[in-house]
Amino acid sequence: MSFFKKIKNKISGTNEAVAEKFKDGLTKTRDSFTSKVNDLVFRFRVVDEEFFEELEELLLQADVGFETVMELIDLLKEEVQRKNIKDTTGMQSLISEKLVEIYNSGEEVSSELNIVEGRLNVILMVGVNGVGKTTTIGKMAARLKKEGKTVMLAAGDTFRAGAIEQLVVWGERTDVEVVRQAEGSDPAAVIFDAVKAAKKRNVDVLICDTAGRLQNKVNLMNELEKVHRVIGREIEDAPHEVLLALDATTGQNALIQAQTFNEVTNVTGIVLTKLDGTAKGGIVLAIRNKLDIPVKFVGLGEGIDDLQPFDPEKYVYGLFANGLEMEETEDEENETAEDK
Numbered sequence: 001m002s003f004f005k006k007i008k009n010k011i012s013g014t015n016e017a018v019a020e021k022f023k024d025g026l027t028k029t030r031d032s033f034t035s036k037v038n039d040l041v042f043r044f045r046v047v048d049e050e051f052f053e054e055l056e057e058l059l060l061q062a063d064v065g066f067e068t069v070m071e072l073i074d075l076l077k078e079e080v081q082r083k084n085i086k087d088t089t090g091m092q093s094l095i096s097e098k099l100v101e102i103y104n105s106g107e108e109v110s111s112e113l114n115i116v117e118g119r120l121n122v123i124l125m126v127g128v129n130g131v132g133k134t135t136t137i138g139k140m141a142a143r144l145k146k147e148g149k150t151v152m153l154a155a156g157d158t159f160r161a162g163a164i165e166q167l168v169v170w171g172e173r174t175d176v177e178v179v180r181q182a183e184g185s186d187p188a189a190v191i192f193d194a195v196k197a198a199k200k201r202n203v204d205v206l207i208c209d210t211a212g213r214l215q216n217k218v219n220l221m222n223e224l225e226k227v228h229r230v231i232g233r234e235i236e237d238a239p240h241e242v243l244l245a246l247d248a249t250t251g252q253n254a255l256i257q258a259q260t261f262n263e264v265t266n267v268t269g270i271v272l273t274k275l276d277g278t279a280k281g282g283i284v285l286a287i288r289n290k291l292d293i294p295v296k297f298v299g300l301g302e303g304i305d306d307l308q309p310f311d312p313e314k315y316v317y318g319l320f321a322n323g324l325e326m327e328e329t330e331d332e333e334n335e336t337a338e339d340k
């Protein structure tokens, strides 16, 4: 059974709706990258060096990242040699298989949030302005509430005009309390208040917004250190998650931001927003490879349900879904031909 078929079987039933979200969210990438891969497979028919060269080029254009591309091409070549594969049919399935393999290699990855029942779980959300941090916090609050958890938000981005109001609007939308102070006040003070309030009300998860001023690394470091200190003093081992929001449409720039944030704080997971807004959806793989930080969530649209835990299998399903359908049609045709 091909890798595609295995994924499809796994997805069918309970996971179907989420897999369709990945498919919808990756439309731009599919229209650009995947359709070119499909053309390539169709045009070449025979696997040769030139085929791999062109595939390499397409992967690089999709922002998959140099190291991952090289690793993938090597794995594909090995497999082609080992299995004595001559023609390009089924290559999309093989690419998917190897991409998932690469994603899952190295340090263990899990998109699960470090949330433990019976304690106050604190999530710190960091990232530069405009990446969709506030929206992500709102969507995450909605998700957690749906799972039956009680949630509170801390409006720790006291720097950007409007950030507090925006979070309050999300609070109303999701029926979640937002702890706030006036614009310009000390973020650590807001977060301190929020931790106290969350403890008092036995809240399960407190999500803290922060201002992401990258222009001044020392300030950013100081601010985050202070916030860490305040939280850690109140709750041992907290914050339990430091999630970095990155905008997928900024491509390689997102990688640079990630490196900088990771230098000033211990980022435990990445939320890659606006994956639906880019044709270069390969950036997920580059981030994983370059930073060894799991991509915990991806933003696949503006809707409240469009924040989804990242899953490499659903991702490759979304990337190559059309190829899968093509393959299935071919299989069915073959089966019908055999029946005759």
Ligand SMILES: Nc1nc2c(ncn2[C@@H]2O[C@H](COP(=O)(O)OP(=O)(O)OP(=O)(O)O)[C@@H](O)[C@H]2O)c(=O)[nH]1
Binding pocket: 127, 128, 129, 130, 131, 132, 133, 134, 135, 136, 160, 166, 273, 274, 275, 276, 277, 298, 299, 300, 301, 302, 306
């Ligand atoms: N298409 C799409 N739009 C998104 C996604 N996430 C956020 N956005 C949009 O991006 C825009 C900016 O998001 P905000 O949360 O407002 O970000 P911001 O307030 O500018 O800045 P920060 O909160 O500081 O990051 C909004 O219009 C969001 O709806 C996503 O996954 N897909």
